[in-house]
Amino acid sequence: MNNPILRVHGLRKHFEVGHPRKRLNAIDDVALDLFPGETLAVVGESGSGKSTLARCIVRLIEPSAGEIEIDGRSITRLGSAGLARVYRHIQLVFQDPNSSLNPRMTVRQTIEEPLQLQLKMGRRQRAARSRELVAMVGLTDEHLGRHPHQLSGGQRQRVGIARALATEPRVVILDEPTSSLDVSVRGQILELLQHLQETLNLAYLFITHDLQVVRRVSHRVAVMYLGGIVEQGRTEDVFADPIHPYTRALLSAAPTAQWGVTRQRFRLAGEIPSPIDLPDACRLAGRCPLAESPCHQAKPTLVPVGSHRAVACPPALTLRQSLVG
Amino acid sequence: MSADAAVTPAARRRAPAGDAILEIENYGGYFSTSTDHAPTLKGVTYSLARGAITAIVGETGSGKSLTALSVLQIQPASFVRTSGRILFDGQDLTELDEQALRGIRGARISMVFQDARAALNPVFTVGRQIADVCRLHQGLSRKDAADAAVAALRLVHIPDPERRVRQYPHEFSGGMAQRVMIAMALVCQPELLILDEPTTGLDVTIQAEIIALITELCRETELTTCLITHDLGVVAETCDYAVVMRRGEVLEKGTCEQVLTAPRHEYTQQLLAASRLVENA
Numbered sequence: 010m011n012n013p014i015l016r017v018h019g020l021r022k023h024f025e026v027g028h029p030r031k032r033l034n035a036i037d038d039v040a041l042d043l044f045p046g047e048t049l050a051v052v053g054e055s056g057s058g059k060s061t062l063a064r065c066i067v068r069l070i071e072p073s074a075g076e077i078e079i080d081g082r083s084i085t086r087l088g089s090a091g092l093a094r095v096y097r098h099i100q101l102v103f104q105d106p107n108s109s110l111n112p113r114m115t116v117r118q119t120i121e122e123p124l125q126l127q128l129k130m131g132r133r134q135r136a137a138r139s140r141e142l143v144a145m146v147g148l149t150d151e152h153l154g155r156h157p158h159q160l161s162g163g164q165r166q167r168v169g170i171a172r173a174l175a176t177e178p179r180v181v182i183l184d185e186p187t188s189s190l191d192v193s194v195r196g197q198i199l200e201l202l203q204h205l206q207e208t209l210n211l212a213y214l215f216i217t218h219d220l221q222v223v224r225r226v227s228h229r230v231a232v233m234y235l236g237g238i239v240e241q242g243r244t245e246d247v248f249a250d251p252i253h254p255y256t257r258a259l260l261s262a263a264p265t266a267q268w269g270v271t272r273q274r275f276r277l278a279g280e281i282p283s284p285i286d287l288p289d290a291c292r293l294a295g296r297c298p299l300a301e302s303p304c305h306q307a308k309p310t311l312v313p314v315g316s317h318r319a320v321a322c323p324p325a326l327t328l329r330q331s332l333v334g
Numbered sequence: 335m336s337a338d339a340a341v342t343p344a345a346r347r348r349a350p351a352g353d354a355i356l357e358i359e360n361y362g363g364y365f366s367t368s369t370d371h372a373p374t375l376k377g378v379t380y381s382l383a384r385g386a387i388t389a390i391v392g393e394t395g396s397g398k399s400l401t402a403l404s405v406l407q408i409q410p411a412s413f414v415r416t417s418g419r420i421l422f423d424g425q426d427l428t429e430l431d432e433q434a435l436r437g438i439r440g441a442r443i444s445m446v447f448q449d450a451r452a453a454l455n456p457v458f459t460v461g462r463q464i465a466d467v468c469r470l471h472q473g474l475s476r477k478d479a480a481d482a483a484v485a486a487l488r489l490v491h492i493p494d495p496e497r498r499v500r501q502y503p504h505e506f507s508g509g510m511a512q513r514v515m516i517a518m519a520l521v522c523q524p525e526l527l528i529l530d531e532p533t534t535g536l537d538v539t540i541q542a543e544i545i546a547l548i549t550e551l552c553r554e555t556e557l558t559t560c561l562i563t564h565d566l567g568v569v570a571e572t573c574d575y576a577v578v579m580r581r582g583e584v585l586e587k588g589t590c591e592q593v594l595t596a597p598r599h600e601y602t603q604q605l606l607a608a609s610r611l612v613e614n615a
């Protein structure tokens with residue numbers, strides 16, 4: 010296997026909140042590898058820390074601890090000039106194109122800005138490249154002169170994607186790129202992203218809460234709960250046979266659009282607790298039907314299951330072994 | 335382990351064949367603020383059967399919420415009705431004056447909105463907000479209304495209701511706030527409950543809990559319910575009838591079984607295909 014284009018190791022982020030100061034652990038020891046040409050989905054519910062993770066990786070939020078490497082080179086201690094050079098290779102697409110596009114800039118200005126600042130292109134080159142970019146995301150030259158309010162939601166997201174691709178990045182972090190779109194438009198944007206990945210060999214880190222999207226676009230999936238990854242593996246494996254109790258609850262909660270069919274729900278008690286001043290225990294222990302006393306005393310780490318899978322839940326793994334053999 | 339992924343046939347639901355409690359007939363209109371006064375609703379016609387759960391399905395801009403707001407006559411002031419009527423128990427709601435409408439809203443027809451925490455007033459306790467509804471519509475004393483609020487929270491399975499009634503909306507999670515909204519909508523025992531995207535914006539595990547709650551409450555009391563949603567999965571699990579809307583028009587309506595198993599309109603087929611990605615991928 011080739012080397013990961015993005016490698017994150019031991020990443021932590023805590024915020025100090027309230028009076029007196031309390032510690033909110035938004036990201037708690039996260040490690041992941043992203044390989045060229047693949048899509049890794051990070052899935053979790055609100056408050057699981059998935060968006061904070063996206064922002065920490067590009068240091069829009071400064072991580073508290075951990076290492077981030079892009080193409081084998083650490084960016085953790087780079088200054089702003091060094092980071093600016095790195096951003097050519099790693100770009101973000103945000104959830105809400107209404108707030109991530111400047112309403113006073115035309116599509117042309119939005120797309121040409123990174124060409125000018127990052128690639129130092131001249132005017133004629135920029136014009137040619139911006140026409141190429143809008144065509145790539147399925148818009149026409151006519152859209153270049155428009156402002157964001159003159160575009161539909163789907164078209165705005167296409168502009169966000171064109172802007173991210175302007176510098177020919179190798180990694181694109183997509184932070185809920187389709188959650189603000191209707192189902193039919195969502196399908197078109199996902200298709201576009203998949204097409205672009207194949208033609209440009211892009212690596213996507215796809216942050217989402219939508220399991221349908223995960224299933225459709227990702228090769229591998231990491232499930233987050235309260236700041237930590239509880240299970241990761243190949244998408245088809247995780248969907249066919251979820252091991253961690255949280256993954257099981259999450260997958261079985263999604264309703265199916267089929268008449269006369271109801272899923273058997275794997276239910277957790279209560280709701281996701283506050284991430285402030287968490288004890289050193291399994292984050293799910295209070296809600297989990299499998300919880301045993303060790304779960305309340307130490308936080309379980311990810312244990313490999315086979316060669317492509319890792320799960321942070323000793324009781325589920327024990328149960329699984331007893332069932333298998 | 336794979337038992338979770340397996341699906342079991344649900345008990346076949348038979349759609350109750352009640353008479354219609356609400357009939358919307360050829361309802362149409364436009365926004366006076368639009369430049370060309372193009373119609374936003376085009377002859378919308380559907381009815382809600384008494385005691386059944388009816389889904390109104392559609393994407394953004396389909397007019398599903400605007401029609402529902404018109405039932406309570408709380409549509410935006412810039413909406414101009416050009417045709418049709420809305421009959422509730424025989425009387426045309428579009429003809430009623432404000433005073434008559436106030437006797438219906440919250441008492442005989444109540445509505446739950448999408449963003450529960452935005453719909454609750456942040457400066458009053460949730461108990462006070464529920465009690466106000468009872469005092470206004472049922473003329474209860476302060477004491478009785480406070481008791482009714484506790485009972486309402488218990489009905490929607492909020493733990494420790496005696497303590498929770500004294501809390502403010504910001505102390506509730508999104509799912510719990512939506513339970514409060516449902517409690518508030520049910521406290522006067524309405525004849526019709528309208529839920530406008532009650533689970534949009536909630537996490538999938540919380541959504542499952544809220545949907546289970548709504549189904550339980552509506553089935554137990556045979557409350558006529560109108561569930562506005564864009565999620566066909568939710569429709570399949572809860573509803574008896576379904577109405578599919580797009581761009582201000584009703585494209586298809588029928589029992590939930592008909593619409594989901596034998597959709598006639600191409601658009602419904604596309605929506606179904608989009609929602610079945612998980613199962614068929």
